[in-house]
Amino acid sequence: MNPSSLPLQLPWACLVYQSNMVTLQQEVYTLSERVRLGLLCFLSLLVLGFLAFSAVNTIQAARNFQQQYSAVKTGDVKAIRPWMTIHAVSHIYHVPEDYLYRSLNIDKPASLRHLTLYDISKRKHQPVDQVIRSIQHAILAYRNMHPHLLTPVPTQHTHMKPTPAPGRTKY
Numbered sequence: 001m002n003p004s005s006l007p008l009q010l011p012w013a014c015l016v017y018q019s020n021m022v023t024l025q026q027e028v029y030t031l032s033e034r035v036r037l038g039l040l041c042f043l044s045l046l047v048l049g050f051l052a053f054s055a056v057n058t059i060q061a062a063r064n065f066q067q068q069y070s071a072v073k074t075g076d077v078k079a080i081r082p083w084m085t086i087h088a089v090s091h092i093y094h095v096p097e098d099y100l101y102r103s104l105n106i107d108k109p110a111s112l113r114h115l116t117l118y119d120i121s122k123r124k125h126q127p128v129d130q131v132i133r134s135i136q137h138a139i140l141a142y143r144n145m146h147p148h149l150l151t152p153v154p155t156q157h158t159h160m161k162p163t164p165a166p167g168r169t170k171y
Contacts, residue, residue, distance in 0.1 A: 077136040082118040082128045089117075089135060095142045103138030104131065 071079035072092055080089060086109070090097040101109040104120065112120060117135065121128040 077139050080117070080132050080135055082121075082132065083116050085114060085116055086120070086135075087113055089139075093139050095139050099142055100135060100138055103141075104134055 068079055075093060077093065084092075086097055086100050086104075089095070090100055097109065097113075101112075104124070106112060106120075112123075115123070117131050118128050121131040124131065
């Protein structure tokens, strides 16, 4: 090998090496873009799936709420839930609180006024379903004894005109 030709070959080798490095970096960058795009697509699909799941659950919850609300409005005793208090049940079903407490054999209702049916069942060492059934039977028995006190169904008054908003006048 001629020593005078060595310096000419070295810059050429560096250029080839740099060219190979640029090509390698472009391939890595292209692969990196593909990975990023794939990850972005995966995350987008994951978010869309979560949104669909949430939307379905929200719609089901709204339907369930509407069914429970209509059951309560019609006076259906099957709508009683463990989170309700005796006071709430009394108010919703138009039955005296004392009557409901007596049906559960509770002597001092003042101390239990803010407890839920679940809490009452725990204090009485009974299943909550049994307490709810007792309340349901008591409400039905009260309705049989007082048929004239049934829950009225709300009606719409079509003959009444709406009152104008305060501060508004017709010109």
